[in-house]
Amino acid sequence: MTGELDFSGKRVLVVGGSSGIGNGIAQAFRAKGARVHVWGTRAGPDDYDAAEGSDLAGLGYTQVDVADPAAIAAAPDPFPDGLDVLVHSQGMVLYKRQEFERAGFDKVMAVNVASVMQISQRFHDALAEAKGSVIVISSIGAFKATFGNPAYAASKAAAVQLVRTLALAWAGAGIRVNGIAPSLVDTKMTKVTMDNAERRAGALSRIPLGRFGTVEDMANVALFLASPLAGFMCGQTLVVDGGVTL
Structure with a gap:
């Protein structure tokens, strides 16, 4: 199995790989020998804080606003000689009922769904x-249903269906498209829950395994999906949630 997870020389782009789950995935591929480039929102790697879960060591970096189709189109190719793995870990959620307003709804959908399609294409x-x-x-x-976040919930449901649709469309070209559906992972994006003792305790009580997921949990599944071990998997979104959805 160890040999199957050797990505030496492989070229990997992780969109949203500057922090959180995406950063964990980027560093996991790098640790397995891959050349890894990430797209993030800030001007450069020095603008990220390790305390926020960012480790850009050994990774290429480009600032790209994936909510902007023109920025996606104009971004330089991460590797001039091709690409082996594309990971979409970009994500946005807006609180205080911002997603019920048109501007907030549209922005979340642009990042969480439209950019996935455009970058993949x-x-x-x-x-x-x-x-x-x-x-x-x-x-x-x-x-x-996700209370208070209609755009987030709708966008993530759309992403699951996009995985299925692109997998069907592109399998003939030899491209495998799959996904990961995590539950609550302690990252910058989930601090609204993690930093609230009552919310945190309530969320933990609903996880049968009795712990929150980690970025390493998700990174391990990403390595599996990109490896020959998952060579016959196509169009699947793996639920990695400690049993929450049971």
């Missing part, structure tokens, strides 16, 4: 040449 030919893999990070919010 941009790298289709490179991935086809490499017989590569696309991995989309969604959420268990795709499968249940």
Whole structure:
């Protein structure tokens, strides 16, 4: 199995790989020998704080606002010689009922759904040449109502269906498209819950395994999905939630 998880020389782009789950995935691929580039929102790698869960050591970096189609189109190719793995870990959630307003709803959908489609399409030919893999990070919010966040829940459900649709469309080109649906993971994006003792305790009480997920948990699944071990998996979104959805 160890050999199957050797990504030496592979080219990996992690969109949203500057912090949280995406950063954990980026560093996991790097640790397995891959050349890894990340897209993030800040001007440069020095603008990220390790205390926020960011480790850009050894990673290439480009600032790209994925909510802007023009910025996606204009971003330089991360690797001039192709691409083996594309990971979509970009994500946005807005609180205080901002997602009930048109501007907030549209922005969340742009980041969580539209950018996944546009970026995947941009790298289709490179991935086809490499017989590569696309991995989309969604959420268990795709499968249940999410109080106060209609755009987030709808976007994550759309991402699951996009995985299925792109997998069907691109399997003939040798591109495998799969996804991961995490439950609550302690990252910058979930601090509204993690920093609130009452919310945190309530969330933990609903996890049968009795702990929160970690970025390493998600990174391990991403390595599996991109490896030959998952060579016959196509169009699946793996729920990695400690049993919450049971």
